[in-house]
Amino acid sequence: xxxxxxxxxxxxxxxxxxxxxxxxxxxxxxxxxxxxxxxxxxxxxxxxxxxxxxxxxxxxxxxxxxxxxxxxxxxxxxxxxxxxxxxxxxxxxxxxxxxxxxxxxxxxxxxxxxxxxxxxxxxxxxxxxxxxxxxxxxxxxxxxxxx
Numbered sequence: 001x002x003x004x005x006x007x008x009x010x011x012x013x014x015x016x017x018x019x020x021x022x023x024x025x026x027x028x029x030x031x032x033x034x035x036x037x038x039x040x041x042x043x044x045x046x047x048x049x050x051x052x053x054x055x056x057x058x059x060x061x062x063x064x065x066x067x068x069x070x071x072x073x074x075x076x077x078x079x080x081x082x083x084x085x086x087x088x089x090x091x092x093x094x095x096x097x098x099x100x101x102x103x104x105x106x107x108x109x110x111x112x113x114x115x116x117x118x119x120x121x122x123x124x125x126x127x128x129x130x131x132x133x134x135x136x137x138x139x140x141x142x143x144x145x146x147x
Contacts, residue, residue: 034109065102
């Protein structure tokens, strides 16, 4: 009787196939939407996922200015930035951030859920966020995701 030995499959960068997805953020809750986008960028939904490679897919988020938050977060949630100089701390509320730069709210929420370091920065580059309902990535034939 001959015994077959199973070989361990190791994912390499050549094995990774990336897909494009479109997510409509209109009426979605900010944190729940970000927690569904982050695994797509990491690639955790794929069977060949490894944590030391960027296995994720591209995600396009449209209508990001029309997200929904619960409670008083529009006024209570603050985003801080420090210039490095004395009295250089500036803060902006979520309401002001959505008025000035609506794409940054989703980008900051997803960034906090990705790994820190060079791998997380590489994953974040695959996130494309647009305030309007159209995007310039029609040539990639993205699939629509419903959450």
